[in-house]
Amino acid sequence: MQPDPRVAPGWQYETPPRTGWWYLIPLFTCGYGTPVMVMVAALKLRSRLHAALALGYFAAVLALVVARATASTGYDSDDENAVVGFVSLVLWITGTIHVAALQMRVRERFFRRAAERHHGFAHYAPLGTGVDPALAAAQWRAARREEARQLQATQPAMANELMIGRPDLPGRQYDDGGLVDVNHVPAEWLHRYLTIDRDLAERIVEARDRHNGFTTAEELVVYCDGLTPAKLDLFRDRLVFVPR
Known part of the structure; x- marks a missing residue:
């Protein structure tokens, strides 16, 4: 069967990764799911930087879990509890935004690689650059x-x-x-x-x-x-x- 000439050759045979739901994990887990999704993106992108960031998120989540467990015993002051709450909020917001950005980068990488594989187009316009x-x-x-x-x-x-x-x-x-x-x-x-x-x-x-x-x-x-x-x-x- 001949491919549709109006479609870039080969693209219609590949399915883009479904990443649109990734940001929901840190959003609905109050940031605690951020390390997992950042590590998934790091593997998709083959990025050591994001793998290191995923480990950093994991360490921050672990520290928050320990801090909350300690706070539940009643030995921490109100100021310390406020700091824990603030750090938790920052992790929640930052993680959601970070994962949302990574899911776009993963899709961008897919389309770039697909274009290069099927017709050597090395100047494919990445998503988010304003070029359709x-x-x-x-x-x-x-x-x-x-x-x-x-x-x-x-x-x-x-x-x-x-x-x-x-x-x-x-x-x-x-x-x-x-x-x-x-x-x-x-x-x-x-x-x-x-x-x-x-x-x-x-x-x-x-x-x-x-x-x-x-x-x-x-x-x-x-x-x-x-x-x-x-x-x-x-x-x-x-x-x-x-x-x-």
């Missing part, structure tokens, strides 16, 4: 299309071997960013990959057969009834013209 991940992926695909076009222009034999612009062919492994070879792809694939009406896709196929293929995008407007320059601009960047 979908926009970053679209920008990468546009750059990938430009690279594939250069390959088609300079090394046509290799481009043919990589099946650039041929999503309809089985066994293709090279990701060309979503290019479509208008001169060879069947109407069904034009309809699917260019997101155009089926009737328009069929008219494009009829026109290319009459004129033995196209050489430029502008020829589609000239020879295909119903295709306006405005409509062409919606998918012009995804077209490639391999000679027939």
Whole structure:
């Protein structure tokens, strides 16, 4: 089955980690569950720093447990009890905020690694930077299309071997960013990959057969009834013209 060309390749086959509930552990345990969740995040992120912080949280929780046990015997002063209560509140709030931040970092790491594995995109915009991940992926695909076009222009034999612009062919492994070879792809694939009406896709196929293929995008407007320059601009960047 061919993947959806509008989705970054490979991402639809991976499930992001479900970390949205992590902050609830320290929140509902008054901070006592913080060491466990920070250690889980440290293992996910492979971070020695956060592993050390998890141990620090554990030591703080242990100290609070001992202090509360001592306070229950009635030997501590009111001031000492107030200090214990204040430290406990700080641990509760700090732990919840820290775990909430870590759960975002774990998801960010997943998407970055997924992008790098599936198409080598090393500049994936991390979450929280103000850059929409979908926009970053679209920008990468546009750059990938430009690279594939250069390959088609300079090394046509290799481009043919990589099946650039041929999503309809089985066994293709090279990701060309979503290019479509208008001169060879069947109407069904034009309809699917260019997101155009089926009737328009069929008219494009009829026109290319009459004129033995196209050489430029502008020829589609000239020879295909119903295709306006405005409509062409919606998918012009995804077209490639391999000679027939």
